[in-house]
Amino acid sequence: MFGYYLDLAVHSLKRNKVLTGLMVLAIAMGIGASMTTLTVLHVLSGDPLPGRSGSLYTPQIDPLDLNNYAPGVEPPDQLSWIDGNYLLKAKRATRQALMTEGMVPLQPAQPSIDPFHAVALYTTADFFPMFGVPFQYGNGWGNADDDAKARVVVISAKLNDKLFGGKNSVGKELRLQEKAFRIIGVLGDWHPQPHFYQLYMGSYADDEDIFVPFFTSRDLHMEHDGSTDCWGNSGGDPNNLEHVNCTWLQFWVQLDTPQAVAAYKSFLVNYSQEQHDNGRFARSPNVRLRNVMQWLDYQQVVPSDTRLQAWLAISFLVVCLVNTVGLMLAKFMRRAGELSVRRALGASQRALFGQLLMESGIVGCVGGVAGLLLALLGLWLVRQQPADYAKIAHMDASMLVVTFALSICASLLAGLLPAWRACRVTPALQLKAN
Numbered sequence: 001m002f003g004y005y006l007d008l009a010v011h012s013l014k015r016n017k018v019l020t021g022l023m024v025l026a027i028a029m030g031i032g033a034s035m036t037t038l039t040v041l042h043v044l045s046g047d048p049l050p051g052r053s054g055s056l057y058t059p060q061i062d063p064l065d066l067n068n069y070a071p072g073v074e075p076p077d078q079l080s081w082i083d084g085n086y087l088l089k090a091k092r093a094t095r096q097a098l099m100t101e102g103m104v105p106l107q108p109a110q111p112s113i114d115p116f117h118a119v120a121l122y123t124t125a126d127f128f129p130m131f132g133v134p135f136q137y138g139n140g141w142g143n144a145d146d147d148a149k150a151r152v153v154v155i156s157a158k159l160n161d162k163l164f165g166g167k168n169s170v171g172k173e174l175r176l177q178e179k180a181f182r183i184i185g186v187l188g189d190w191h192p193q194p195h196f197y198q199l200y201m202g203s204y205a206d207d208e209d210i211f212v213p214f215f216t217s218r219d220l221h222m223e224h225d226g227s228t229d230c231w232g233n234s235g236g237d238p239n240n241l242e243h244v245n246c247t248w249l250q251f252w253v254q255l256d257t258p259q260a261v262a263a264y265k266s267f268l269v270n271y272s273q274e275q276h277d278n279g280r281f282a283r284s285p286n287v288r289l290r291n292v293m294q295w296l297d298y299q300q301v302v303p304s305d306t307r308l309q310a311w312l313a314i315s316f317l318v319v320c321l322v323n324t325v326g327l328m329l330a331k332f333m334r335r336a337g338e339l340s341v342r343r344a345l346g347a348s349q350r351a352l353f354g355q356l357l358m359e360s361g362i363v364g365c366v367g368g369v370a371g372l373l374l375a376l377l378g379l380w381l382v383r384q385q386p387a388d389y390a391k392i393a394h395m396d397a398s399m400l401v402v403t404f405a406l407s408i409c410a411s412l413l414a415g416l417l418p419a420w421r422a423c424r425v426t427p428a429l430q431l432k433a434n
Helices: 002-015 017-044 081-090 143-148 157-164 214-219 258-277 292-298 304-333 336-344 349-383 397-423 427-433
Strands: 056-060 095-107 116-123 135-138 152-155 173-176 179-187 210-213 250-254 288-291
Touching: 017 304, 017 349, 017 397, 056 258, 081 095, 081 250, 081 258, 095 210, 095 214, 116 214, 135 157, 143 214, 152 157, 152 173, 157 179, 210 214, 258 288, 288 292, 304 349, 304 397, 349 397
Parallel strands: 116 210, 152 179
Antiparallel strands: 056 250, 056 288, 095 116, 095 173, 095 250, 135 179, 152 210, 173 179
């Protein structure tokens, strides 16, 4: 029966190619516009670490003075040197990592490659296992390397390709800031977007090329290139951040259970109260503990205009569906005589309804293909924009499925009313009129 309905639907659509083309075009334009914006929203608001983000948290405490204080105010997004080091060494979480970013002058051993500045992340040993960072060669460093301020480095696959042709470079020397470092690891395919653990270089910034032990970077006075917020009479001298009242460090912890989350938050409150009692914190305990997705939502990483564009595109899809309903209604009602003859020969309303919906489904399939092409064109245009998120605007397999599902569902929805109206026509009146 399915094949019979399909054959009837194809022949019917071929009889009026102009009307069929208009219906396909209406569906395609609505699908193309909506899937372009929905795909952009999907990649921008996606989970950067599926399966892990729910157990990764960033603590916030409030060491600021009373200037501009108001009840309920949010604490700083970053930590000071004293607080970051204390929380790191307290080891109250399953894993914890302290970090900040910078630009490091790199002097390649190859004479054919000129020296350049590379984006670096200065972090601690737990960063790699906590975030599930894969390695192509080697591995990360350990806590002993942190304590010893070891001159070891992990590099990205991109940098490894540039300097060593993609070969195993573990054990080779890399000169950073005129100092020799030993390569101990090369990252695999790891590109979390948004750049949740370090938003201060850009929410959708390029990945780091170099990972250096945090305390090694401070020992060698490597450049800090992140955000610095100071209070009181403190200045933001990047060479003296250990001794001033400034927040400039990011800190992430792994908490695997709700009980661990509650215990860690209590630890933050107790620590803040202790610092307040000692006179170091001017404000009463004011802490936050957000996981990855809560952190991205708090930071409003997804641009507001992207959400607005998505709503506008969906509204446009609705307009296209209304036009499609009108076109289908005109097409089906023009076939009232044909449908009445089939009713008189014994076809049921249910059979006719199924046949007409089959036509709607075919329009949806063809419109989905055309809409997919329009969406791919739209995403290509998005990637030409100067926005930092433009480069990641690509359609994945899930959005590909959504495109066709939305197209078919939209066309079937648009065909419900016309098909019902056409099936409700009284056969006797149509046959008498003919």
